[in-house]
Amino acid sequence: MSEFSTDEIMTIAASRELSGARSCFVGIGLPSIAANLARSLHAPGLVLVYESGTVGAKPSRLPLSIGDGELASTADVVVSVPEIFNYWLQPGRIDVGMLGAAQVDRFANLNTTVIGTYGQPTVRLPGAGGAPEIATACPRSIVVMRQSRRTFVDRLDFVTTIGFGDGAGARTRLGMPGAGPRVLISDLGIYRPDPETCEMTLTSLHAGTTVSQVRDATGWDLAVSADLVETAAPTEEELVFLRRLKTASSAKATD
Amino acid sequence: MAEFLSLESAIAAHVHDGDMVALEGFTHLIPFAAGHEIIRQGRRDLTLVRLTPDLICDQLIGAGCARKLVFSWGGNPGVGSLHRFRDAVENEWPRALELDEHTHAGLTNRFVAGASGLPFAVLRAYAGTDVAGYSPTVATVTCPFTGEVLAAVAALRPDVTIIHAQQADRAGNVRLWGITGVQKESVLAASRSIVTVEEIVDEFRDDRNAVILPSWTVSAIAHVPGGCHPSYAAGYSDRDNEYYEAWDDLSRDRDTFENWLAQHVYDQRSLR
Numbered sequence: 001m002s003e004f005s006t007d008e009i010m011t012i013a014a015s016r017e018l019s020g021a022r023s024c025f026v027g028i029g030l031p032s033i034a035a036n037l038a039r040s041l042h043a044p045g046l047v048l049v050y051e052s053g054t055v056g057a058k059p060s061r062l063p064l065s066i067g068d069g070e071l072a073s074t075a076d077v078v079v080s081v082p083e084i085f086n087y088w089l090q091p092g093r094i095d096v097g098m099l100g101a102a103q104v105d106r107f108a109n110l111n112t113t114v115i116g117t118y119g120q121p122t123v124r125l126p127g128a129g130g131a132p133e134i135a136t137a138c139p140r141s142i143v144v145m146r147q148s149r150r151t152f153v154d155r156l157d158f159v160t161t162i163g164f165g166d167g168a169g170a171r172t173r174l175g176m177p178g179a180g181p182r183v184l185i186s187d188l189g190i191y192r193p194d195p196e197t198c199e200m201t202l203t204s205l206h207a208g209t210t211v212s213q214v215r216d217a218t219g220w221d222l223a224v225s226a227d228l229v230e231t232a233a234p235t236e237e238e239l240v241f242l243r244r245l246k247t248a249s250s251a252k253a254t255d
Numbered sequence: 256m257a258e259f260l261s262l263e264s265a266i267a268a269h270v271h272d273g274d275m276v277a278l279e280g281f282t283h284l285i286p287f288a289a290g291h292e293i294i295r296q297g298r299r300d301l302t303l304v305r306l307t308p309d310l311i312c313d314q315l316i317g318a319g320c321a322r323k324l325v326f327s328w329g330g331n332p333g334v335g336s337l338h339r340f341r342d343a344v345e346n347e348w349p350r351a352l353e354l355d356e357h358t359h360a361g362l363t364n365r366f367v368a369g370a371s372g373l374p375f376a377v378l379r380a381y382a383g384t385d386v387a388g389y390s391p392t393v394a395t396v397t398c399p400f401t402g403e404v405l406a407a408v409a410a411l412r413p414d415v416t417i418i419h420a421q422q423a424d425r426a427g428n429v430r431l432w433g434i435t436g437v438q439k440e441s442v443l444a445a446s447r448s449i450v451t452v453e454e455i456v457d458e459f460r461d462d463r464n465a466v467i468l469p470s471w472t473v474s475a476i477a478h479v480p481g482g483c484h485p486s487y488a489a490g491y492s493d494r495d496n497e498y499y500e501a502w503d504d505l506s507r508d509r510d511t512f513e514n515w516l517a518q519h520v521y522d523q524r525s526l527r
Contacts, residue, residue, distance in 0.1 A: 067282020126330030
């Protein structure tokens with residue numbers, strides 16, 4: 001088995017979650033890498049949908065932006081932005097949404113807006129983009145992000161995107177049709193919502209990581225599954241495909 | 256009917272201090288040359304509107320043209336931050352920047368309402384988020400048929416919308432294709448519009464179901480080949496991804512940015 005990085009196992013674990021999905025609404029960066037890896041390996045028929053309106057994009061190299069020409073020229077159809085959000089995303093036609101963020105909390109709510117206060121931010125982040133509606137409308141969503149005390153926080157500085165709100169029942173109260181985040185994948189482990197409380201619970205540890213290491217990188221009192229397992233190591237094939245994709249990328253570090 | 260003007264005349268005639276100016280084009284067909292002309296003409300107190308401010312708004316904000324930004328995702332796609340936008344929000348340089356921020360779907364539907372002549376649009380969004388709380392143009396509305404509580408977003412009616420397109424014909428009809436974003440809605444929502452084009456053709460030869468803006472919906476057309484660089488025009492150019500990556504360094508520091516502005520914007524007047 002080859003050596004692999006924590007970023008690689010995170011991306012590969014995310015791509016495995018797309019096995020069986022018909023379509024995925026893809027954000028740029030880690031989600032785009034994972035979705036394209038899935039299309040090469042775990043889900044060959046996967047329809048990639050980018051918010052630029054490209055439906056069924058089949059890029060041969062990773063795009064730098066969600067509107068690269070490669071996405072449009074390989075798509076089954078290219079629709080306008082009103083159409084992609086109103087006709088395709090909002091009614092729940094896209095199976096899975098894959099999202100990243102700067103901060104996540106225990107209910108998989110996401111912040112991509114500011115660090116600090118809104119009026120006087122210490123770091124102004126890009127903002128919402130398509131994430132809130134992707135998390136609202138897709139039947140399920142996957143969150144992929146690197147983990148530290150700065151990113152896995154007890155309280156978000158700003159709630160940009162709802163995962164499970166304040167816990168069980170919140171999505172129904174808020175009128176959100178999708179089932180919410182099915183999984184949160186970091187470079188340390190994999191978290192799934194508790195069936196009762198919806199709190200994201202550590203269910204799988206990546207090789208070489210300990211629970212105490214994960215606790216140190218989590219800003220809340222972490223729930224750990226009684227059935228904790230080790231994440232299956234990347235296969236040779238997964239690593240080869242992932243590295244080939246990244247080499248063929250037009251981007252430098254894409255997050 | 257659309258009037259054929261030089262870019263300089265089109266901006267002088269249709270973009271005024273204090274205007275709400277939408278500059279649309281979703282990654283593709285971003286009207287950079289028009290943005291630079293606005294900077295050269297020294298417009299001030301603009302309310303800029305763009306789903307993705309991209310480098311074009313970063314440049315306009317850094318040059319001091321904007322008082323307010325209406326947007327939904329303010330990053331350098333695949334690269335990182337928009338440093339001039341951040342400097343304005345975090346440090347009020349070169350001046351404070353008021354924000355009205357949305358989600359993509361929300362801002363898109365504000366254009367749809369404007370183009371439709373309606374006061375607001377309805378969508379299923381914003382519930383439970385802080386985004387709604389900070390925007391004066393988001394509220395809720397109850398469906399009169401089902402009782403479902405949905406988001407309402409106020410119509411957006413820019414004073415002027417500026418886009419870049421592949422072609423105009425001699426009668427002033429505009430045709431664009433590929434990723435067409437929210438251009439049609441943003442032009443139809445606005446009081447005036449300027450379209451810069453790659454090419455002026457005798458007649459459109461292909462099917463008419465690419466986005467067409469008939470001549471009478473457009474105020475001015477300027478022939479500006481390459482006017483969307485470093486974004487791109489499908490069929491004419493490729494996205495200059497290296498430029499987007501280089502912008503990260505060019506824009507990070509105020510002095511470097513001002514040097515860039517002097518060389519690449521202010522000193523380019525003679526080229527147009």
